[in-house]
Amino acid sequence: MSNQSSMKTPGNDLGPVICVVGARPNFMKMAPILRAMAAHVPPLPVLLVHTGQHYDKDMSDRLFEDLRLPRPDVNLEVGSGTHAIQTAEVMRRFEPIVDTYKPSCVAVVGDVNSTLACSLVAVKKGVPVVHIEAGLRSYDRAMPEEINRILTDQISDRLYTTERTAEENLRLEGIPSSRVCFAGNVMIDSVVFGRSNARSAAETLKVCNADASVLSHPLGYGVVTLHRPSNVDHPETLRALLGVLGEVAARLPLVFALHPRTRSNIERFGLMDLIDPTRMVLLPPQGYLEMLGLMSGATVVLTDSGGLQEETTALGVPCLTLRENTERPITVEQGTNILVGRDRQAILGAVQEILAGNGKRGRVPEFWDGHAAERIAADLYQWLMSGKPQAALKSSTP
Known part of the structure; x- marks a missing residue:
């Protein structure tokens, strides 16, 4: 059954939000986002694309069931490969999806190869990119994930952060605060759920x-x-x-x-x-x-x-x-x-x-409360309806 939902309101006819998952961590982050988009009034139309970067069928099936994540509308079935081959193959297979469905934006999560690959396709085709879990940095560029994070943030139009220090990381890299929204951690939404x-x-x-x-x-x-x-x-x-x-x-x-x-x-x-x-x-x-x-x-x-x-x-x-x-x-x-x-x-x-009983106790950080996805859905709807994605596209046109 398709995850797409129509959203027709006076003066509004949004294309679907293409939500991308590729590897195991993406599933935990995207599941609450999809629930929140469906529960939003009005609901946001969604097309769920699984790149197939995580290629263990049994594990993928279990994750979808455990998280009550709807089955993908599209599975690109990319599978394994070197970073370069995998990234290139995701891009090659994802581009026709963007052409066919004409999305209002492409939403990516985390820092895997699929995150960067789908963001690159979207931005080159003039489609706004939304990055969920933006601004995290290890400052270790030997990690492939660090490169994916940095590049995805640079080409994203709306960036949702899990912690307040992430916005400072983005500011230091030249990304204005007007593009950033502190929403909390969707991974914790899945823990609570x-x-x-x-x-x-x-x-x-x-x-x-x-x-x-x-x-x-x-x-x-x-x-x-x-x-x-x-x-x-x-x-x-x-x-x-x-x-x-x-x-x-x-x-x-x-x-x-x-x-x-x-x-x-x-x-x-x-x-x-x-x-x-x-x-x-x-x-x-x-x-x-x-x-x-x-x-x-x-x-x-x-x-x-x-x-x-x-x-x-x-x-x-x-x-x-x-x-x-x-x-x-x-x-x-x-x-x-x-x-x-x-x-x-x-x-x-x-x-x-x-x-010995002296372990670190810590505390739960701000907005790690199980409601991050709801905040993202509400902000994303307002952002799409405001015309800001189109304005951002115009300002970036040579």
Whole structure:
């Protein structure tokens, strides 16, 4: 069934808002936006385009079900490839969609290759670009996501931020405040929406035929995810991280949801013997509700995921980020997150503090309240109706 809805009001005939999803984090961010656009009075017409950048069919299907995300109107089925090939293929397949549906704007979320690729197509065809989760910066240009973020923000006409410091980042890059709206964090909308339906950790381990005895440890259990190339693509780096995780597991049992890339590299580098199955339970990739349940009950989460940094802050669960930087500094400044990098002493010291009851408590940041998508839908409607997108296009015409 199509997600498009007609919106005919006196003097108004908007084309659809093309909403783009491409990889797992996009699904969590777009689901509440689509609900908010449908609930807005009048509703905003939507065309949901899945680029197929996230190519695991089973995982994609589970995410759509867990988040009650409507099925895409269009699936470009791009699949995997190098950054250049994937970006180019998304652009090639997305351009005819823009030509056919004549959207009022193209809305993109986050920082994956699909985000930049679809934004480039839109701006080159004179279609306004709306970037949700704008202004986040790690200041590490070795990260492909950082390049995607910077370039997408530069060509966007309306930018929605998750935290107030993001607007300062944009200002320093020459983007006027008139194009920016602080709306809050739509990722947290999904946490609030899904928490009551989250799968219990015990149920998840049972379904996976995993040893659930780790859940009865007096200190609880930790959750681990690793997927970034800088952590998992180099044998010595991955060996060192698994060694530290083994030391953590000697104190606190760990549940390790293995990304396919990570599992493949552990096997390829011959590192499986570093994992003690009695202390570290390995799971296949988990659905959104399963991960939400695992994190909700955890003593600590160790991760290199940007999204999990935000989710643990919203849940009030201590998070140790196995990276040297973060594009989500508010999770460190106000939330439960600590940057520990790959430093053995920093990781073990932080775990010890948490187990001693001295873990970072933090607080939930402003507008991380489950209503960010509603604010975005209301502002986007007013912005589209005001004629500002057309004015922005005219001002940028040579």
